[in-house]
Amino acid sequence: MSITYDDFAKLDIRVGRITRAEPFPEARKPAFKLWVDFGGDLGEKRSSAQITRHYTPETLIGRQVLAVVNFPPRQIGKVLSEVLVLGVPDADGEVVLIGPDHAVPDGGRLF
Numbered sequence: 001m002s003i004t005y006d007d008f009a010k011l012d013i014r015v016g017r018i019t020r021a022e023p024f025p026e027a028r029k030p031a032f033k034l035w036v037d038f039g040g041d042l043g044e045k046r047s048s049a050q051i052t053r054h055y056t057p058e059t060l061i062g063r064q065v066l067a068v069v070n071f072p073p074r075q076i077g078k079v080l081s082e083v084l085v086l087g088v089p090d091a092d093g094e095v096v097l098i099g100p101d102h103a104v105p106d107g108g109r110l111f
Contacts, residue, residue, distance in 0.1 A: 010070075011068055011070065012068065012069050012070035012109065013066055013067065013068055013069070013086070013109065013110035014038050014042065014066070014067060014069050014107055014108065014109055014110070015038075015064050015065070015066055015099065015100060015104055015105075015106060015107065015108045015110075016036035016037055016038040016039075016042075016045070016064065016065060016067055016083075016106055016107070017036065017037050017062060017063070017064050017065075017106050018034055018035070018036055018037075018060045018061055018062065018063050018064075018065060019035050019036070019037045019044060019061070020034070020035035020061070021033070021034050021035075021055075021057035021058075021060040021061060022057055023057065024048055024077070024079065026077045026078055027048065027050075027076065027077055028077075029050050030050065030052040031048050031049060031050045031051070031052065032048070032049055032051060032052060032055070032057060032060070033046065033047075033048055033079055034046065034047045034048070034049055034060065034085060036065065036067060036083060036085065037106055038067075038069065038106055038107045039105070039106035039107040040106075040107045042069060042107060045067075045069065045082040045083045046079060046080060046081060046082050046083075047067065047081050047082065047083045047084065047085050048076045048077075048079045048081045049085045049087075049095070050095060051085075051087065051095045051097060053092075053094035053095070054090075054094060054095070054096060055097070063097070063099060064099045064100055064103065064104065064106070065085050065086070065097050065098065065099045066085075066086045066098045066099060066100075066110060067083040067084055067085045067086060068083060068084040068086065069082075069083050071083070071084055085097065086098045
């Protein structure tokens with residue numbers, strides 16, 4: 001399915017910094033609860049991410065990631081997920097996070 005650039009431009013994808021990460025044992029599949037700071041008007045948002053194969057809560061703190069910030073919030077168990085943190089699957093289908101390879105200001109928009 002093809003989309004137009006205008007369709008793509010509707011997505012608000014921003015860079016944020018993970019400030020807190022905790023195990024999410026209530027999730028159906030292994031996951032972490034994340035708090036991501038986008039700075040400015042967006043501030044800190046919560047998310048749930050199935051990224052337990054390659055990451056621990058300790059290794060996530062301070063990491064910059066890309067996330068869609070304009071989807072409606074979604075209830076995932078006891079967590080209200082406010083953003084969708086982005087990743088791609090490795091050869092085994094496990095999620096690898098997407099983020100800038102150099103430090104950039106939090107809140108920067110992907111274009």
